[in-house]
Amino acid sequence: QVTLKESGPVLVKPTETLTLTCTVSGFSLSNARMGVSWIRQPPGKALEWLAHIFSNDEKSYSTSLKSRLTISKDTSKSQVVLTMTNMDPVDTATYYCARLNWNRHASLDYWGQGTLVTVSS
Amino acid sequence: EIVLTQSPGTLSLSPGERATLSCRASQSVSSSYLAWYQQKPGQAPRLLIYGASSRATGIPDRFSGSGSGTDFTLTISRLEPEDFAVYYCQQYGSSPFGGGTKVEIK
Numbered sequence: 001q002v003t004l005k006e007s008g009p010v011l012v013k014p015t016e017t018l019t020l021t022c023t024v025s026g027f028s029l030s031n032a033r034m035g036v037s038w039i040r041q042p043p044g045k046a047l048e049w050l051a052h053i054f055s056n057d058e059k060s061y062s063t064s065l066k067s068r069l070t071i072s073k074d075t076s077k078s079q080v081v082l083t084m085t086n087m088d089p090v091d092t093a094t095y096y097c098a099r100l101n102w103n104r105h106a107s108l109d110y111w112g113q114g115t116l117v118t119v120s121s
Numbered sequence: 122e123i124v125l126t127q128s129p130g131t132l133s134l135s136p137g138e139r140a141t142l143s144c145r146a147s148q149s150v151s152s153s154y155l156a157w158y159q160q161k162p163g164q165a166p167r168l169l170i171y172g173a174s175s176r177a178t179g180i181p182d183r184f185s186g187s188g189s190g191t192d193f194t195l196t197i198s199r200l201e202p203e204d205f206a207v208y209y210c211q212q213y214g215s216s217p218f219g220g221g222t223k224v225e226i227k
Contacts, residue, residue: 052215100214107156107171
C-alpha cells in the first residue's frame, strides 16, 4: 500500500536551516504519473503548499517562499528532501508530504502523518 | 498566481442538514484539476473530490462536487457527525490551497 512518512528535527533555532525527508513506499518516484508535494500548517491555521517535485525532476515552489526552499529527490532511496533556510518562529508548523497523482487529476491522494517543527531559541 | 477564496469561513449546521461550501478562483481554472480535502483535528488532510466532481476512493456519496470556470461547490447532502471538519479546495496538487471552511456543529 502507499505510504509517506516525514522525518526531521522537532526543534530548530532561528536562522538555522531545516531539512525534512519524506520516505515513500508503494509507488516509485520515477513513475511519470506521480510526484510529491510538501505542505505545511501552522498551529490553528490553514494549509500552505510549499513545493513540488515531478518524476522528471522538474520542481515548483511557493512564490512567497521560493528564495528559501529547495526540493530534491533520491529515487533509489524513495526519498524527497525539502530544505528551508533562515528559519523563523513563524515557520513553526506541521509539515506534510503528499503524493500528487496524475491519474487522479493531479490531486494529492495520499498524505503523510505530518511532523511538527518548532522554531525557538 | 491563481488565488482560491473559500466561503463561508465557518458554517454552523446541525446533523442531517445540507452543507454548501464555495471555492472561487481569481481567474478561470480547469475543472479537471480542482480538488477538495477534508481535515479533522489532529489528522492529515484527506482527499474527498478530484477533477471537481469525482469522489475519491471510499468517500460516501453524500459528498458531491460541482462547478467550472471560477466557481466551484462542495455539497454534503446530509451531515453526519463525522463530517464536522475543515474543508480545503486546491486547483492543482502543486499550487496554493484556499483558506478553508470550517463546518461546525450548531
